[in-house]
Amino acid sequence: MISIQQLSKTYESKEGTVVGVDNVSLHINQGEVFGIVGYSGAGKSTLLRCLNILERPTSGTVTIDGIDLMSLSSKELRKARQSIGMIFQGFHLAMAKTVAENVGFALKAAGVGRVERQQRAEELLELVGLSDKANQYPAQLSGGQKQRVSIARALANNPKVLLCDEATSALDPNTTQSILQLLKKINRELGLTIVLITHEMEVVKEICDRCAVMEEGRVVEEGNTYDIFAHPKNELTERFIKTVIDFTIPEALLKKSQGTIVLLKFTGELAGEAIVSDLLQEHRIRGNILHGKIDYIQEKPLGTFVMELKGDDQEVSLALASLRETLGEVEVIENDRSTDYTMARAE
Numbered sequence: 001m002i003s004i005q006q007l008s009k010t011y012e013s014k015e016g017t018v019v020g021v022d023n024v025s026l027h028i029n030q031g032e033v034f035g036i037v038g039y040s041g042a043g044k045s046t047l048l049r050c051l052n053i054l055e056r057p058t059s060g061t062v063t064i065d066g067i068d069l070m071s072l073s074s075k076e077l078r079k080a081r082q083s084i085g086m087i088f089q090g091f092h093l094a095m096a097k098t099v100a101e102n103v104g105f106a107l108k109a110a111g112v113g114r115v116e117r118q119q120r121a122e123e124l125l126e127l128v129g130l131s132d133k134a135n136q137y138p139a140q141l142s143g144g145q146k147q148r149v150s151i152a153r154a155l156a157n158n159p160k161v162l163l164c165d166e167a168t169s170a171l172d173p174n175t176t177q178s179i180l181q182l183l184k185k186i187n188r189e190l191g192l193t194i195v196l197i198t199h200e201m202e203v204v205k206e207i208c209d210r211c212a213v214m215e216e217g218r219v220v221e222e223g224n225t226y227d228i229f230a231h232p233k234n235e236l237t238e239r240f241i242k243t244v245i246d247f248t249i250p251e252a253l254l255k256k257s258q259g260t261i262v263l264l265k266f267t268g269e270l271a272g273e274a275i276v277s278d279l280l281q282e283h284r285i286r287g288n289i290l291h292g293k294i295d296y297i298q299e300k301p302l303g304t305f306v307m308e309l310k311g312d313d314q315e316v317s318l319a320l321a322s323l324r325e326t327l328g329e330v331e332v333i334e335n336d337r338s339t340d341y342t343m344a345r346a347e
């Protein structure tokens with residue numbers, strides 16, 4: 001659906017060349033919600049704006065639905081942009097126009113007549129849950145309602161793609177949730193391909209089928225959201241995931257521990273199985289859960305547990321081997337801190 005090939009964007013300034021996007025290649029499938037996550041300055045906005053050529057890439061190509069956008073004339077590009085909607089963190093609504101006029105604005109620009117515009121605005125406002133606000137002005141709406149209006153406006157010309165530039169960053173957590181659910185609904189009901197940029201991994205977890213992590217203009221990791229959460233490969237990705245699934249054990253607790261502390265991840269079907277209780281029954285060890293959580297990513301469970309295993313060294317080793325066999329990977333966080341503890345007490 002969207003193919004980005006070796007895309008780079010650089011800016012020339014007095015201080016020299018600034019790299020916004022550095023040789024990014026990505027493929028985004030028809031009908032998926034694709035997230036691009038990164039810290040401030042990573043190049044997310046630049047990359048997103050290159051997708052509808054609001055920023056012209058310095059090199060590389062962007063192909064949407066088989067059309068190479070870089071090869072189009074200005075007139076052809078204006079036409080092509082009608083199938084690429086966009087929403088922004090700051091909503092960008094016309095404050096002197098009513099909600100219905102804001103929604104109909106893009107239709108007017110596309111040459112649609114007044115009656116049809118009105119009808120379409122009504123349909124779209126119903127879709128975003130704002131039928132009763134058609135004649136109000138943006139200043140009379142909450143942030144979440146304003147974003148709903150901008151979503152309705154972006155959908156006016158039946159786009160195939162919706163680009164979301166930090167669409168929920170200005171909203172409180174509850175409103176963020178409702179806007180994300182709305183985006184998911186239009187993705188499902190209209191089969192719309194959605195590309196969103198965010199610095200919040202929670203947003204990715206909530207609605208993205210796949211995602212890419214960006215740093216210094218480059219994509220450092222990409223893949224299926226569930227796999228990225230379950231098995232992150234890049235250190236930056238791990239940091240982002242920790243903002244959602246944090247399993248850091250307080251240092252004081254680690255020091256007190258006399259056993260072997262392990263981090264266990266239960267993916268997919270394994271999350272629902274009695275692996276831990278079976279383990280404790282099969283080996284002569286005791287287990288103490290220090291931290292445990294099951295997250296649902298795309299409705300698929302991902303369990304993360306931190307356990308302290310206590311017992312005879314050999315039994316603990318056997319238990320670890322058996323866990324590794326079942327789970328694939330088991331990370332030993334801290335192994336027997338009793339020496340440290342003794343030293344700490346001696347001090």
Ligand SMILES: Nc1ncnc2c1ncn2[C@@H]1O[C@H](COP(=O)(O)OP(=O)(O)OP(=O)(O)O)[C@@H](O)[C@H]1O
Binds near residue numbers: 013019020021038041
């Ligand atoms: N018009 C511009 N002129 C010069 N440099 C720019 C311009 N736009 C972006 N940059 C630079 O490109 C890099 C990427 O910026 P970009 O805004 O894409 O990052 P971002 O990940 O979207 O960050 P943020 O979330 O803060 O917007 C930064 O170093 C930025 O300073």
